[in-house]
Amino acid sequence: MFKMTLRSVFSNKIRFLLTALSVVLGVAFVVSAFVVTDGLRSTFSDLSADIYSQQDLTVRPAAPFGERDGDLPPVPDQVLADVAALDSVVEATPAIFAGEVLVVDDLGNEPETGGPPVVGVNWTGNDALDQFVLIDGVGPSSPTEIAIDVNTFADGDYTIGNEYVVKGPIATETFTLVGTIRFGVDEDVSVGARFTAFEAETAQRFLDRQDAWDEIALAIDGDIEAAQAEITALLPQGVEVVSGDVSQAEFNDSFNEFLGPFRTILLAFAFVILFVSAFLINNTFNIIVGQRIRELGLLRAIGATGSQVRRSVLVEALLVGLIATAIGLGLGLLGARGLIALLESQGGEFPDGPLPLAFRTILVALFTGVVVTVISAMIPARKASTISPMEALQETSSLAESSNARRSIIGAVLALVGIVATLVGLFGSFEDATPRLTILGFGAIVSFIAVAVLSPFLVRPVVGLIGAPIAGAFGAAGSMARRNSLRSPQRTAGTAVALTIGLALIATVTVLAASLKSTVTESLETRVNAGYVVFGELTDAQVGEVAALPGISETSVIGSGEVLLGDDFDTDEVVEAESVNFSDIEALVDTGLTGDYTPGGNHVVLEKNAAEDYGLGIGDDITLSFKNLNTEIFEVSGIYEYTDILDAPVIIDTTTFTTNFAEADAFVLLARGADDVTPAQARTQLDTVFDGDENFEVNDQAEYLESVDQEISSLLSIINIFLGLAVGIALIGIINTLTLSVFERTREIGLLRAVGMARRQARRMIRWESVLISVFGGILGIALGLLFGYALATAIPDSIISGVSFPVGSLITFVIMAIIAGFVAAIMPARRAAKLNILDAISHV
Template sequence: MIWRMANRNLRASPLRLVLISLAIILGVGFVGGAFVLGDTINKAFDSLFAKVDAGVAVQVQGVASVSDSQRQPVPASLLPKIQAVDGVATAAGSIGGTATIVGTNGKAVGRAGPPTLGFGWVNDPSLNSLRLVSGRAPTAPNDVVIDTHTAATAKFALGQQVRVITPSGSGQYTLVGLVRFGTSDNLLGATLTGFTMPTAQRVFGLEGQYTRIGVTGNQGVLDSVLAHRVQAVLPSGYEAITGAAATRQATDQFNSIIGLLRDVLLVFAGISLFVGAFIIFNSFSITIAQRTRQVGLLRAVGASRGSVVGEVVLEALIIGVVASAIGVGFGILVAIGLEKLFDLIGASLPRAPIQVQARTVIISMGVGILVTLAAALRPAIHASRIPPIAAMREVTEAGTRSLRRLVIAIAVTALGVGLVLVGLFSGLGNPYALLGLGALLLFIGAALLTGQIARPLASVIGAPFVWIGRVPARLGRQNAMRNPTRTAQTATALTIGVALVAAATIFASSLYATFAGQLDARLLAQVAVQATNQQPFTPAAAAAITGAPGIVAVSPLREGEVRDTHRDVQTVGGVNPATILELYNPGLKQGSLRDLAQPGTIAVQEDYAKSNHLTVGSTLPMFFAKTGVQPLRVAAIFSDSTLGHFFISLSDYERNFSTQQDTIVLARGADGMSPQKAKQSVSAALAAYPNVTVLTKSEYKDQVNSQINQLLYLVYTLLGLAIIIAVFGIVNTLALSIFERTREIGLLRAVGMSRWSTRLMILWEAIIVALIGGVVGLVLGAFIGIVIVERVSLITTLAVPWGSLIVFFVLAGVAGVIAAILPARRAARLNVLDAIQAE
């Protein structure tokens, strides 16, 4: 019986069914898509590295005493010892580093982000991760092989001369072969270059050393047994791990990036589902209000309260199950689409069949169904409270303002604000969980509060429209005001999207304002040199600038990781003590960066110095992967943190780190030289290094600004989903309201309202509801944005982008216009006679 009722009710209004299903489908789709994409990429990398390392039984490498990036090279002298171990078939060293290929157009190949990898050619095919596709392996010192994808995009042919930039500088090589990484033609857009082993040792500054040594075992010897035996002959600081463990290490690096990507997608999927929940809640509330007489009749003829709840919950369950199932299917499409997107931007993923794991289906379906049920529960309980007498009564629109409701609304909002603040500032519990829960409560509280103030809000927001739009606008405004709870719930779906967009924008513009302010105050350099792909680059570039005409001060910033006495990993910057103060103002408190010229000294940022009770002259022991613990004497204490918290001299850096790569190079010309002139001089000196770009201070600011904006646009795109769902919500409410007001519309048309005016009436209502959502969203967004900016100590300047906020407000109105199109058409097309006579 309740099954039949639920079924009937669902069929009664197909549009509503479609709209709320869409909300779930989109949300569940992104949950599913995040998992499917993550699993697929993981699988792809797992199988890629498993194949690449298939022949490796044991791998010998430096211990990650500080971090993975600081593993020390293995001395070539260990090779014979390893080869002598019982059970070892072959052993060979391999080398990896960065090598940038210069295209035929004179520009560096590759894009910002993916690494440019260089290798030494290993003759043992089972220990070589590169596979020859055509041509031959490098044999002469100037031979080079590159990956097929790079050769194709940069249009290189075998036999051609190729310029490659390595840590030791820029060199010409002959292209003798094309390779790929294992079975993959394109490794996330990375470029691959292979040299002969001696050349690789020379260009990567690793003479007599290898990055690691690969070992193959004799038949019948277990990898783990062999690893033990090899470990026994190694000096301390080196480890022997099985091939399987090496594969896991290689894939773990990628997997953590993929995991991050998945988590980001899941956060946005969660936001979409939350918005979807509002719409489901609202939709059920409205339909139950419309069915009051029907429910009353059911109760009058003897249906229990339980069966009324059961009917509504069953209805929700059917929607939840069907929509979630479709959502899972949609999620697979989302994953495929994102994969294609990676292809499109040139960062192709290794191929693997799409992975749809049971876990993905269970979580996606479960989340979708639970959200639907949770959102329908309150309306269901509300329905069960309808008394049998309601069957006889005329349906009245409930007055919803009461002190009790107001108090609850304020309490929930205050709790939300409190949790957000506690999460951000108290340091108690998990800040992300508290912030998330707080934001959730904040939005629910805002929905309740909006219900209390929707009438005056609609009245104020609608006032200018009534002036412009006359009778249709006045009627639209009155319709927006007549059921404040409904208006508030509909608007809140949009509020969430607008608030998050506003918060993200405030965060981004504060980040930029802080950065630009620091740059203005701290950066004395006129130009900055960076790699085109934003990766660290060869120190040869800095050397080339030194002595360029008119350039008087040059210093690179070379960054590496160490462990401090708390065993925390810290980043130390190597700088030129003689010139750095002409390029950068660190806000010296004690001592001077010039004093870093003294070997074994370090400059420390004020906050760290304070908490560790350091003054100039104190000793700060730091652990370096290459040289072990070094007792460094504090030579200076400074306040700024733009370029980092620790500085040492370049010569100390060279002594204590095995790789030398610059993050950025700063330079300035003589007094009176314009930044443009300085840039020209530096650019001319860097003609042989197309892998780097020279930026003036203002260009550098612009670049950072555009990088921040790119991230911001990505966030906008992902939040766009939540806003689309909110628009569905407005469409749904309008459609249900129009259905409810059929007779009113008929009457209006009878007494002479034109179709066009009828449309305008719906349009104005939608605009006013959307703008309520927009206004509340901007207020909440400003709050969230500002408290987060206050919390993040890195951001010191609060910048509120008024222009953008006004644009968001207008766009909220546009969302209302879009939402109104279909319902307004429907309303205008109602047959007057049918409408007047409608029950």
């Protein structure tokens, strides 16, 4: 029996490959996701081990709440002196990491930014504690010298000994390049980060760390815990000392925080692919069982039990699953290399090395590949087991279509569960995103299964309707195509459902993107009066220059950072605050304000929903604490409504921001042209300040709109490329069904050819049948996508999406895509049908 199953798998290699291919892709995605993230994780944990292995203790700013970020005040010089004086401290190496620092090369080019960090550091010459080694020349030892990392040196046009313009976080100065350095003692462990090293005091000055350091690495002689206690005792408030293990663990955690979502996204795509594959496998096995009905009947007649027949189908699925998983594993490893290459092309650099194929990865791959295949084959297998031995004796026989009554009841129950779960997921109240997404995902899955169960009922009306013009236009071949696709509604629907799911997801995302775009556009058009928006890490000098331009009337910078709602660092809530110039903001953005922006640093403005949450109104007091341990009481002077430019729950004045936040970086500059200059003049003046610097994006309103538009579009196209894979699998499903149908109808096609159907007509008949199936799937998918998109857009808060917009153009494109998909899928089966030898076909049993 097993032998027979094995032979049956291999006797039809193309069918087998097509069926397996979808599983292969899904498994490959899963494997890539795990292998890449495992690989990166181990790379980074090696890296952190290298960096922190020599550091017994690290002195650094303590985060009183929230994230460890640039807003913490650095460690003062005095601490370095105090700690270095201790007997237990063998070595104390201070470090600064601050950015961005860009060295303009001989050709006037700057290193690329936007990828891994491009930072300035202090040169210590102590590679054991800070991992920086000299490769060429000498280390910077005077206030005018710098060294740059070997990667920057190699990528740009630099010569040791030449002078270079260096753009720092607060100023631009000229330095002499004296050497090249590398991060990593034994090998480059920079992972794409770029460094410029300065002499220590110069680093403090140029990188905006007056008399202070970001951290101090310590080598300890003797008992480390005792030394830690000793040091803790002499540290001022806001400074802490932690062991190298803690630093290392935090480093790993921060990286895992980035890797987690990355993996989740990859796995989500893998899930979509496997989900679509499940339908394809189910449909293929249904057809295969239908075609082997006489063979299976014969088996039953000569003594195979129902469960033996069922098992033989399941074993066949198991084999398909196993082989597909094996191939998928291989492909996944290749795909992982591809993903790494993709990340490297975005500026990351990773040490070469075998990508780790963890045992867990193999288990997950086996589980997904094999289990998905076997589960998908369960219903066909059950049908196979009920085939009566009498079938072996029938001249022609076909598998009974399952009962409509049962189908509609099951479908209705599934649809109800799916809709309820989706609605609960969308509109229910949840503390966390995870349960909401879980319920939403469950709802979507059940809804799709309901569609798969119910869609056979739609075949007759929908295919009948869209088939009518085809039947009219293409004569006998056209009407045969229409009738063939109506012949078995379950098969047509089963074939189309993969395409339905793929297109439903694409249409959902497209509707969301369109709605998001129109919301953003509307809010920008009606509420932003700034005229010009500059993005980038703005220095005070630049902001001052812009404000001084004669062609610019008002400016405001926006910065952001974490604040504590209250003064209890352990229990109070941490929220994001944005800073604006209270005196200018109203002229630049219509924030839908009630009350006013009272300048002077004693007032804050709250977002409307946040104010309701906090139970605060205009005139009330609010206590805020900052990372410099400062706690102040502010009066609420206004309540604003969310805009695309401002969205934090708390808005503070720029004065408050610069006093309490260490880096206080502004990342957006809003500016308004003066009334007595033309927009072109204002723009020209603005451009002179930023002088074509790639790190600043100067936009007028239209450009800003376009850049937002482009951002959404490029995100959309990335998502759609991945979802396109699901459509590709759907295509395979259609090819599979048509190939099997042509085989099944060999006699019939032979007969049609015998009574005068031309080869061309035979081809056309198959082709239009394929188009009908794919357009049916496409229309259903788009309709579902519109529904999902509408529901999602309604459920997302108005602050992000305020209205639904349907991108008609894109939707028409999708229908055309479905038609093309139908044509493409039909190429091989149609050729096969046309090539049939008439006599052989007619004698085919």
